[in-house]
Amino acid sequence: MQEFERKRLLERIDREGATVGASIPDTITVQDEEVDLRTFVFEIKRRDTVPEGERERVEQAKRNLRRERLQRKQRIENDEVSYEEGKTLVQSIIGIDRALEALGSLGPSNIEAEARAQEAADQKRWMRFLKQALGNDGGRRGRS
Structure with a gap:
C-alpha cells in the first residue's frame, strides 16, 4: 500500500x-x-x-x-x-x-454532563479550525 x-x-x-x-x-x-x-x-x-x-x-x-x-x-x-x-x-x-x-x-440521561460534553466538543472543533486557519503552531512566533 x-x-x-x-x-x-x-x-x-x-x-x-x-x-x-x-x-x-x-x-x-x-x-x-x-x-x-x-x-x-x-x-x-x-x-x-x-x-x-x-x-x-x-x-x-x-x-x-x-x-x-x-x-x-x-x-x-x-x-x-x-x-x-x-x-x-x-x-x-x-x-x-x-x-x-x-x-x-x-x-x-444527565443533561448537565451532556451539555459539558457538547461544549467541550465545540471547543475542540473550534481549536482545530483555528489551528488549520492559522497554521499548525497557532500563529507566528518571534514577533513582539
Missing part, C-alpha cells in the same frame, strides 16, 4: 461524521469470537434504560469493541494489509464506531 493511500484510509476513520449513514455490521469477529453485533445493539437499544444486570455486559462489549477497533486501525497504520484489505478494515471500523455511538447513548 502506498503511503498516501494509508493516510487517506486513516483520515477516513478519524473524519468527523464518518458514521453518518453507516450501518452497524450484522456480525463481527472480536477476539476470535463471532458476535451478532446488530442484534445485540438493537436488543439493548429497544429498552428505555439498561437493566442493572445488563450494564456490565454492555460495558464489557464496549471495551471489547474499542480494543478491536484499535487493533484494526493499527493493522492499517503498521502497513500489515493491502489497500483493498485496508478499505474493508475501514468499513468495519466505521461500523464499530456506529455501534459504539449507539451503545454510548444508553443509560440515564
